[in-house]
Every structure is written in structure tokens, then in C-alpha cells.
Amino acid sequence: MKPFTYERATSPAEAAAAAARRPGAKFIAGGTNLLDLMKLQIETPAHLIDVNGLALDKLEPTPEGGLRIGALVRNTDLAADQRVRRDYGVLSRALLAGASGQLRNKATTAGNLLQRTRCPYFYDTNQPCNKRQPGSGCSALGGFSRQLAVVGHSEACIATNPSDMAVALRALDAVVETVKPDGTTRGIPIAEFHRLPGDTPHIETALEPGEFITAVTLPPPAGGRHVYRKVRDRASYAFALVSVAAVVQRDGTGRVALGGVAHRPWRVEAAEAEVPRGARAAMAAILANARPTHENAFKVTLAERALHAVLAEARG
Amino acid sequence: MKLFFTVNGERRDLELDTRTTLLDALREHLHLTGSKKGCDHGQCGACTVMVGGRRINACLTLAVMHQGDEITTIEGLGSPDKLHPMQAAFVKHDGYQCGYCTPGQICSSVAVLEEIKAGIPSHVTADLNARPGLTADEIRERMSGNICRCGAYSNIVDAITEVAEQQA
Numbered sequence: 001m002k003p004f005t006y007e008r009a010t011s012p013a014e015a016a017a018a019a020a021r022r023p024g025a026k027f028i029a030g031g032t033n034l035l036d037l038m039k040l041q042i043e044t045p046a047h048l049i050d051v052n053g054l055a056l057d058k059l060e061p062t063p064e065g066g067l068r069i070g071a072l073v074r075n076t077d078l079a080a081d082q083r084v085r086r087d088y089g090v091l092s093r094a095l096l097a098g099a100s101g102q103l104r105n106k107a108t109t110a111g112n113l114l115q116r117t118r119c120p121y122f123y124d125t126n127q128p129c130n131k132r133q134p135g136s137g138c139s140a141l142g143g144f145s146r147q148l149a150v151v152g153h154s155e156a157c158i159a160t161n162p163s164d165m166a167v168a169l170r171a172l173d174a175v176v177e178t179v180k181p182d183g184t185t186r187g188i189p190i191a192e193f194h195r196l197p198g199d200t201p202h203i204e205t206a207l208e209p210g211e212f213i214t215a216v217t218l219p220p221p222a223g224g225r226h227v228y229r230k231v232r233d234r235a236s237y238a239f240a241l242v243s244v245a246a247v248v249q250r251d252g253t254g255r256v257a258l259g260g261v262a263h264r265p266w267r268v269e270a271a272e273a274e275v276p277r278g279a280r281a282a283m284a285a286i287l288a289n290a291r292p293t294h295e296n297a298f299k300v301t302l303a304e305r306a307l308h309a310v311l312a313e314a315r316g
Numbered sequence: 317m318k319l320f321f322t323v324n325g326e327r328r329d330l331e332l333d334t335r336t337t338l339l340d341a342l343r344e345h346l347h348l349t350g351s352k353k354g355c356d357h358g359q360c361g362a363c364t365v366m367v368g369g370r371r372i373n374a375c376l377t378l379a380v381m382h383q384g385d386e387i388t389t390i391e392g393l394g395s396p397d398k399l400h401p402m403q404a405a406f407v408k409h410d411g412y413q414c415g416y417c418t419p420g421q422i423c424s425s426v427a428v429l430e431e432i433k434a435g436i437p438s439h440v441t442a443d444l445n446a447r448p449g450l451t452a453d454e455i456r457e458r459m460s461g462n463i464c465r466c467g468a469y470s471n472i473v474d475a476i477t478e479v480a481e482q483q484a
Contacts, residue, residue, distance in 0.1 A: 102424065
């Protein structure tokens with residue numbers, strides 16, 4: 001690891017201000033992704049702001065009947081919370097499908113949202129990568145692309161977002177609450193939080209420099225059957241080839257978000273009118289603009305079949 | 317940077333480079349070499365220790381982030397003349413071959429039984445709103461963050477199952 005200085009934040013607003021003051025500063029919470037990347041010198045922050053002491057580890061009801069999840073609620077605690085298990089089952093299921101018990105004990109809600117891609121070329125510092133080194137090129141386009149994006153990608157980047165949690169949050173219409181360095185706060189709808197790569201794949205979220213996530217808010221429960229289905233190369237402890245987060249109502253209507261196929265959780269609200277007609281029609285609409293590589297074209301078929309299984313489970 | 321934490325019930329004061337991981341602090345500075353460095357990237361589980369009663373990968377956290385924390389390593393669970401029940405069960409069931417992953421496997425196993433007891437669900441728990449059971453499927457899923465290159469998995473599951481039954 002490159003040397004860095006270290007401080008412990010005393011309040012969210014102060015953390016944001018400290019990050020804006022120090023170029024090259026990063027927040028650290030669970031650290032399970034950041035430290036991995038620092039050891040490989042993919043991330044080289046000059047300064048770490050430890051936010052673990054901020055009391056942002058509570059889950060509390062909102063006045064609207066939803067749930068406010070503190071930024072530092074650990075993945076284990078979020079998945080195990082009785083309200084989440086009862087009212088937002090797709091979120092529990094997505095969290096439990098990700099990582100290992102040890103990692104979920106450490107990883108936080110905000111950190112999970114900010115984790116970086118596992119594209120092998122992003123991880124290999126000997127290879128060009130527009131995300132790691134803007135302007136250097138994309139090795140994945142003509143390379144090993146089996147794991148990578150089939151939709152929403154660009155000539156600059158075909159990386160996928162690795163998070164399971166974010167896919168469920170997208171299906172649940174979550175809102176990301178933040179504080180900026182000047183102390184102002186805002187709520188960013190999850191649909192606008194993660195960006196498509198375009199020609200700036202190194203800019204992954206809507207966050208401004210120094211802006212700090214304080215919570216993720218869920219709207220009142222949507223009811224329906226909650227299903228998260230993850231297809232991967234191992235039965236446990238592997239990233240998704242394709243995952244489906246769905247909330248399906250009794251009348252057959254529903255919301256569907258996909259993981260493992262794009263640079264952000266992939267949801268097309270306009271396509272959801274097709275959900276009652278079944279997986280083939282729905283997935284044709286959801287992945288209408290898919291442009292897979294020859295190595296990952298299977299993901300389009302896999303997504304349709306995964307959705308078929310999800311809809312069958314939701315009906316059953 | 318100066319810091320202290322409690323390891324296996326004893327307060328330890330250290331002065332460390334900010335880059336020192338908890339694992340390196342335990343192994344290189346406190347000479348508690350039971351916790352192992354396998355991949356050093358959170359993928360293998362050989363470094364598993366308990367912090368505040370919860371299992372984590374000691375390689376993926378900085379020592380400076382644990383000021384005042386209570387840490388339990390394999391050395392704190394048992395000793396050669398006074399084995400922890402999980403250690404005894406691993407010996408009885410041959411839950412290892414080379415033994416390198418074993419301290420992490422045992423720390424993880426002890427935590428897994430606590431997690432099931434606390435009602436924390438897993439990926440294979442059929443009903444999210446019911447208490448998870450003590451089945452081999454549950455144990456395998458919950459232990460998936462601990463890799464054993466010798467492939468002693470079936471004996472590890474036997475060892476954990478025996479301890480779980482003793483506790484039940």
C-alpha cells in the first residue's frame with residue numbers, strides 16, 4: 001500500500017468537509033473493497049477518513065411508513081433485520097446472496113453501493129483500463145468478456161456493477177441520502193445514483209467531490225412476492241453472471257431489476273408492462289438494446305430463463 | 317500511530333504504521349501467529365478472527381480502525397492442553413489435512429453457530445421469517461468464506477455438526 005495519513009471523522013458534515021479539503025482523500029467504513037484495491041495500488045488515497053465512529057448504524061421507520069437505513073448498517077444486520085425480512089425480502093435475499101459471512105459482518109450499506117467493478121482488466125494494473133486510468137483504453141472489449149456487460153455499455157467500458165444489494169434497492173425505489181461539504185443535504189433516487197460508463201467510466205456515481213452518504217431510505221412496503229435469484233459459477237461466494245430482483249404482485253404485475261449485465265443495476269420501468277405476459281416478452285423489452293460480446297451472449301438467454309424461474313416462484 | 321485494543325482478554329498497546337492490517341498487527345507485532353495469511357485479499361478466510369464477537373477477515377481491515385476493540389483469535393479460543401470444543405471436534409473428525417486454513421475455519425465455525433443461534437438467516441434459509449435450522453446445508457453455505465485447498469470440507473461439516481448437537 002502507498003502511505004496515507006488517517007483521521008477519525010466526528011460528524012457526517014465534518015467528514016464531507018474534510019474530504020473536500022484534502023485532494024486524494026477517501027472515506028473508509030468496512031474497508032473490505034477499498035483495502036483490497038489499495039493493496040493492489042488500484043486505489044492510492046493520500047488520506048483516509050475513518051467514518052466508523054459516526055452513529056449511522058441504525059434502522060428506523062420514516063414518517064411516510066418506510067425505513068431509513070443508516071449508511072453504516074452492516075450487510076449482516078440489514079439482511080437480518082425483522083422489518084427488512086418481512087417487508088423488503090428481496091433486499092435480505094440479495095444481501096445474503098453476496099460475499100461471505102465475514103465480509104457481510106464488515107461491509108456497510110453505503111460502502112456496498114460504492115464498491116468497484118470486478119472486471120479482470122480493472123484489477124490488472126499491467127493492462128489499459130479507462131476506469132482505472134482514464135484515456136488508456138479498454139482491454140475487455142476485445143478480451144475475456146464472459147463476466148462483463150451486455151447492455152448500457154460503451155466503447156470506453158464494458159464493466160459491470162458487482163453489487164447484489166444495489167439491484168434489490170433499484171427494484172425497491174430506494175433513495176440515497178447525502179451531505180455535501182457545504183453542509184447541505186439531498187436525496188438521490190437510486191435510479192440516478194449509478195451512472196452508465198459513456199466516455200467517463202471512472203465517474204461511477206452522481207456523488208460530488210466530498211459528498212458523503214448518510215443513509216438509504218426505502219419507501220413504504222410495496223407488498224407482493226419478493227424474489228432474488230442469482231446465477232453464478234459457484235453455489236456460494238461468487239459474483240453474479242446474471243441476477244434478478246423482482247417484486248411481483250398478485251395480479252401478475254411487477255418490478256424487475258437485473259444484476260451482472262450492466263454498469264449499474266439494470267431496470268427499465270417502461271418494459272415492466274410486459275411482466276404479466278411472461279419472461280420472454282418482459283426480458284425482450286428489458287434487454288431490447290443489448291449488445292453482448294461473443295463471449296457473453298449467453299447472458300441474454302440466461303436472464304430470460306432466470307426471470308422465468310423468478311416469476312414461477314412468485315406465482316407458487 | 318499509537319493505539320490499543322484488547323486481544324484475548326489482554327490490553328495491548330501498539331505504535332503502528334497506518335498501513336498495518338489487523339492481521340499483520342496480530343502476527344508481526346503481537347506474534348500471535350495462529351491467524352494465517354492466505355490470500356491477503358479476503359477471499360480465503362484463513363485470517364478469520366472475532367472482533368466484538370463477530371467474525372471478520374483480519375486482512376481486510378486496518379489496525380488503526382480497531383482502537384479499543386475486543387479481539388479474539390484462535391489462541392484465545394483454546395490451548396493445546398485445554399482445547400475449545402470446536403478444536404477437539406476438528407481433531408476427532410480429521411477436519412483438516414495440512415492445517416493452514418484450520419485456525420480460520422475454527423474461528424469461523426464458532427461464530428457460525430452463534431449466528432444461527434442469533435437467528436441470522438443465510439442464502440439457503442428457506443423461510444426468511446422463520447428461525448434458521450442447524451442443517452449441513454446451512455453450515456456449508458455459512459462456511460463458504462473459508463477455503464480449504466486440501467478439501468477437508470465434509471469432515472469440517474461433521475465436526476461443526478457434532479459441536480452444534482452438543483450445544484443443542
